[in-house]
Amino acid sequence: MKTGDAFSIKELLPELQESLPDVYVDDLLVSLKYFIDEAQAHLKIKDHAVCARCQYKPCIDFCPVSVYTLAHDGRIHIAYQACVECGSCRVGCPYKNIEWTLPRGGFGVAYKFG
Amino acid sequence: MNTNNEKIYFDAIVVGAGLAGSAAAMVMARGGLNVALIERGQKAGGKNYFGGAIYTHAIREVLPDFMERRPPFERPVTEAGFWMLSKDGSLARMTVQGGKLDVEPADAYTASRAVFDAWWTEQAQQAGALLIPKTTVVDFIRDSAGQVIGVTTDRAQGDVYAPVVIVCEGVNNLLTQKLGLIDHDLEPAHMALAFKQVIALPMDTINARFGLPDEKHGVAASVLGDVSMGLPGMGFVYTNKTSVSVGLGLMLDVAVEYRLKPYEVLQRYLRHPVIAPLIKGGQLLEYGAHLIPEGGYHDMPKLYTGGAMVAGDAASMVNALHWEGTNMAIVAGKLAAETALEAHQRGDFSAQTLSHYEARLKEGFILKDMKQYRNFAHFLEMHPNFMQAYPEFINEALEQFFSAYGQPKKRLFRNMLGSLTSRRQLFRAMGDMVSMGRAVMGW
Numbered sequence: 227m228k229t230g231d232a233f234s235i236k237e238l239l240p241e242l243q244e245s246l247p248d249v250y251v252d253d254l255l256v257s258l259k260y261f262i263d264e265a266q267a268h269l270k271i272k273d274h275a276v277c278a279r280c281q282y283k284p285c286i287d288f289c290p291v292s293v294y295t296l297a298h299d300g301r302i303h304i305a306y307q308a309c310v311e312c313g314s315c316r317v318g319c320p321y322k323n324i325e326w327t328l329p330r331g332g333f334g335v336a337y338k339f340g
Numbered sequence: 341m342n343t344n345n346e347k348i349y350f351d352a353i354v355v356g357a358g359l360a361g362s363a364a365a366m367v368m369a370r371g372g373l374n375v376a377l378i379e380r381g382q383k384a385g386g387k388n389y390f391g392g393a394i395y396t397h398a399i400r401e402v403l404p405d406f407m408e409r410r411p412p413f414e415r416p417v418t419e420a421g422f423w424m425l426s427k428d429g430s431l432a433r434m435t436v437q438g439g440k441l442d443v444e445p446a447d448a449y450t451a452s453r454a455v456f457d458a459w460w461t462e463q464a465q466q467a468g469a470l471l472i473p474k475t476t477v478v479d480f481i482r483d484s485a486g487q488v489i490g491v492t493t494d495r496a497q498g499d500v501y502a503p504v505v506i507v508c509e510g511v512n513n514l515l516t517q518k519l520g521l522i523d524h525d526l527e528p529a530h531m532a533l534a535f536k537q538v539i540a541l542p543m544d545t546i547n548a549r550f551g552l553p554d555e556k557h558g559v560a561a562s563v564l565g566d567v568s569m570g571l572p573g574m575g576f577v578y579t580n581k582t583s584v585s586v587g588l589g590l591m592l593d594v595a596v597e598y599r600l601k602p603y604e605v606l607q608r609y610l611r612h613p614v615i616a617p618l619i620k621g622g623q624l625l626e627y628g629a630h631l632i633p634e635g636g637y638h639d640m641p642k643l644y645t646g647g648a649m650v651a652g653d654a655a656s657m658v659n660a661l662h663w664e665g666t667n668m669a670i671v672a673g674k675l676a677a678e679t680a681l682e683a684h685q686r687g688d689f690s691a692q693t694l695s696h697y698e699a700r701l702k703e704g705f706i707l708k709d710m711k712q713y714r715n716f717a718h719f720l721e722m723h724p725n726f727m728q729a730y731p732e733f734i735n736e737a738l739e740q741f742f743s744a745y746g747q748p749k750k751r752l753f754r755n756m757l758g759s760l761t762s763r764r765q766l767f768r769a770m771g772d773m774v775s776m777g778r779a780v781m782g783w
Binding site: 227234235236237238242245246247248249251253254255257258261282284286287288290291292310311312313314316317318320322326327328329330331332334335336337338339340 | 380381382383385386387388389390452453454455457473474475476493494495511512514525526527528529531533535537538569570583592593595596597598599600601602603604605606607608611624625626627628629630631
């Protein structure tokens with residue numbers, strides 16, 4: 227995968243793209259238990275100017291719990307409360323523009339089954 | 341635990357109460373060391389998510405009487421193999437069942453990690469290790485020579501000292517990088533983003549749908565073909581007692597570049613005509629996601645430095661082709677612990693002494709297998725369609741072989757060959773087989 231400004235996207239064949247159903251991710255998130263750290267966000271954007279330059283903003287899609295959304299002001303909004311701490315954005319952000327830390331001890335996702 | 345000038349001292353620290361960490365803590369505590377087992381979750385296992393099995397050969401190495409301690413397994417894996425899905429909804433199975441798989445204790449069991457890891461950690465506590473939950477290790481304490489002599493945590497006055505630290509932090513190898521054992525994040529192309537749903541179903545329904553006589557039998561299947569939309573990835577199905585665990589893994593670079601929404605790819609898979617009837621009427625118990633370090637041998641960090649060792653996912657100890665990783669974590673945790681015990685006997689925690697950890701790993705299956713399969717990740721990278729084209733070919737070829745279309749059979753074999761060559765030119769297919777063989781045999 228190319229990174230930085232060299233990052234580019236690939237397209238699925240149209241029939242494959244159409245075969246993907248719409249899913250309301252909140253229907254899945256209700257199954258998860260969290261201890262939410264209201265005082266401290268463990269995920270931050272390092273530099274919003276970099277996100278502004280990022281043409282494709284793939285984090286909005288590939289995050290498995292949809293932590294990243296595009297806010298009305300065009301900036302990336304982080305719903306860190308929904309994070310399952312998988313680390314995909316930490317290594318998958320083409321600009322490595324996410325300051326990714328673990329939640330403070332005891333906080334974050336608490337899988338009941340796993 | 342000794343406190344001296346308010347400093348907290350242990351004989352050894354383990355970071356992370358997962359499979360590797362609790363194995364390490366258990367073995368060291370049994371060897372007489374005061375062990376601090378530091379876990380960032382509320383409970384052990386709360387951060388872990390897998391589509392997989394626990395292997396008893398590894399459990400037995402650490403805990404020979406494990407069956408008497410009533411491990412909270414789900415079902416034994418009495419049937420294991422590959423399912424190959426076609427686009428039109430047919431299923432070809434290549435599985436093995438019964439025989440040596442159907443013994444007690446079985447070779448492998450499905451499990452819920454939140455439940456199993458908590459039990460596994462209790463065994464370490466019973467051996468004398470002190471579990472310190474809800475505590476995140478953020479860095480190391482070093483002496484003037486750079487040797488690791490403890491960890492700093494996110495608690496107030498949270499420094500903890502010990503002459504040896506075993507890092508079992510999992511796939512996000514932040515601490516392993518801080519130790520200087522690896523100087524980069526793992527590449528997205530070398531990591532699988534795995535996600536699944538745990539779906540509740542009555543025990544009898546699971547037995548009937550999977551053809552199992554009772555809850556003492558279970559299925560583990562890798563699902564290939566029309567699963568990952570022709571992209572490098574693989575599905576899985578595991579039966580628990582009263583739930584099934586259904587999900588898939590995609591290489592992370594693919595998820596990023598194609599901007600795939602994992603939950604949509606999962607839903608597409610769950611709606612496949614082969615999968616949907618298996619989970620029909622089930623209730624979602626839990627959705628989740630985790631990364632798997634599948635880069636293999638070439639992605640492994642250096643495994644030790646003065647005062648510290650690393651085991652499990654943090655060290656990329658995963659054999660993706662054989663679904664192994666949980667067993668490597670446990671055995672590596674044990675071998676690191678034995679090395680720590682040896683270091684205590686010698687009173688020497690230098691890199692020189694801790695290098696015996698690597699020697700121990702080389703003697704057993706872990707580094708032998710990791711080395712043999714060292715080029716497998718690269719093979720899959722170079723053959724992105726491998727997991728789809730061939731399973732679909734096998735499916736179609738079998739369907740043709742066992743269907744009577746009232747056509748001369750001479751045409752049958754031409755059609756079967758056509759099923760292959762429409763997907764891959766014949767000489768390329770032969771080349772793929774040779775490359776695959778080389779990657780698996782380690783030539």
